[in-house]
Amino acid sequence: xxxxxxxxxxxxxxxxxxxxEEGLEEKKALIASLFQKEKLVGFPTHICGMENPTRYxxxxxxxxxxxxxxxxGGFYEENTHRVIDLEECFIHSELLNNIxxxxxxxxxxxxxxxxxEDRGSGLIRHALLKEGFVSHEVMVVIVTASEVFPxxxxxxxxxxxxxxxxxxxxxxxxxxxxSIILGEKERILYGPGWISDTLxxxxxxxxxxxxxQVNPKxxxxxxxxxxxxxxxxxxxxxxxxxxxxxxxxxxxSKKAKQVYCVENNSDxxxxxxxxxxDNKITNVQFFCDDATxxxxxxxxxNEHIDCLIMDPPRTGSTPSFLDSxxxxxxxxxxxxxxxxxxxxxxxKTLIPTYQIIDSIAVDMxxxxxxxxxxxxxxxxxx
Ligand code: SAH
Numbered sequence: 001x002x003x004x005x006x007x008x009x010x011x012x013x014x015x016x017x018x019x020x021e022e023g024l025e026e027k028k029a030l031i032a033s034l035f036q037k038e039k040l041v042g043f044p045t046h047i048c049g050m051e052n053p054t055r056y057x058x059x060x061x062x063x064x065x066x067x068x069x070x071x072x073g074g075f076y077e078e079n080t081h082r083v084i085d086l087e088e089c090f091i092h093s094e095l096l097n098n099i100x101x102x103x104x105x106x107x108x109x110x111x112x113x114x115x116x117e118d119r120g121s122g123l124i125r126h127a128l129l130k131e132g133f134v135s136h137e138v139m140v141v142i143v144t145a146s147e148v149f150p151x152x153x154x155x156x157x158x159x160x161x162x163x164x165x166x167x168x169x170x171x172x173x174x175x176x177x178x179s180i181i182l183g184e185k186e187r188i189l190y191g192p193g194w195i196s197d198t199l200x201x202x203x204x205x206x207x208x209x210x211x212x213q214v215n216p217k218x219x220x221x222x223x224x225x226x227x228x229x230x231x232x233x234x235x236x237x238x239x240x241x242x243x244x245x246x247x248x249x250x251x252x253s254k255k256a257k258q259v260y261c262v263e264n265n266s267d268x269x270x271x272x273x274x275x276x277x278d279n280k281i282t283n284v285q286f287f288c289d290d291a292t293x294x295x296x297x298x299x300x301x302n303e304h305i306d307c308l309i310m311d312p313p314r315t316g317s318t319p320s321f322l323d324s325x326x327x328x329x330x331x332x333x334x335x336x337x338x339x340x341x342x343x344x345x346x347x348k349t350l351i352p353t354y355q356i357i358d359s360i361a362v363d364m365x366x367x368x369x370x371x372x373x374x375x376x377x378x379x380x381x382x
Contacts, residue, residue, distance in 0.1 A: 011078025
């Protein structure tokens with residue numbers, strides 16, 4: 001059991017009152033009970049935990065708020081918009097913690113104002129920090145309520161001086177009254193505007209807006225199981241749906257004939273195309289589209305897919321996407337899920353035609369109730 005000073009208020013790590021092993025068992029049991037409730041066989045009997053489940057996250061989001069005469073920065077208190085003054089969060093690196101606690105002091109030193117949600121006044125809303133665990137590159141995104149950022153160059157100078165590890169600084173402008181962190185507009189204040197990191201021997205460009213798995217060590221475990229379950233021989237057409245920057249597709253491309261990646265975030269698609277080029281991969285093609293729209297279209301055209309990988313967000317996939325799978329009938333479907341509830345809901349549509357031949361859970365979000373599951377489905381013989 002680990003001691004965290006903000007455990008009760010933060011709510012991020014909601015399994016901290018248990019040992020790590022008890023938490024793992026609880027996640028495994030949750031997945032099993034969801035499958036059993038729907039009489040689905042083949043749920044994972046193993047969960048891959050971390051040897052050292054601390055300092056595992058590569059991404060940190062902090063929100064700023066004025067409290068009395070000073071600015072504080074930290075996470076939102078669970079289910080509220082109250083900001084908890086961050087002392088230390090041990091699921092993030094010391095470096096990210098240090099940057100996060102330095103920023104409120106810098107805001108005050110430069111007489112900048114933290115954004116006030118209720119009044120809609122003030123400038124600095126959030127900071128988004130990303131860290132390359134292999135590359136050691138660090139991105140700082142400062143989210144402001146308006147484009148005008150007085151003392152911008154001083155801000156950048158002081159931040160870089162204090163943390164030479166920072167390789168890029170971005171200003172993101174979010175003027176809307178919303179709890180979504182990032183706005184549309186961005187201005188690069190320092191460096192290339194992206195960082196890179198290495199996963200499974202490939203180098204990936206990570207941008208502020210594109211998705212990148214938050215636990216790099218466990219991501220390699222996850223992708224290793226995806227590769228094993230896909231069991232490609234080199235002749236297959238693979239579709240990586242909800243591909244993000246194309247990490248899974250590119251890792252599988254070594255053993256596939258052709259890989260198609262579909263993703264609806266244009267920023268991620270741009271990064272993906274550039275990633276494929278940088279890694280000299282020529283058999284991966286990206287489509288910037290809604291996954292359901294794309295699947296419907298290729299099902300209508302009777303395209304051939306051997307192996308479909310799907311890794312949707314927590315909300316899961318759509319009935320129409322699943323119907324298209326039943327039309328396309330790929331031999332194998334690998335469902336990578338970060339929410340077992342929507343996974344089970346979606347599997348119910350596929351199970352009459354498919355059977356689960358393998359599955360495993362991976363603890364990507366240690367100490368939190370969230371869990372990642374991979375289910376490998378094989379088409380039943382007609
Ligand atoms: N497989 C990737 C990304 C998984 S996260 C990885 O391992 O890194 C899910 C991705 O689905 C995100 O990149 C998100 O932008 C994308 N997404 C969400 N809704 C989508 C939709 N309707 N159509 C296509 N992509 C979508």
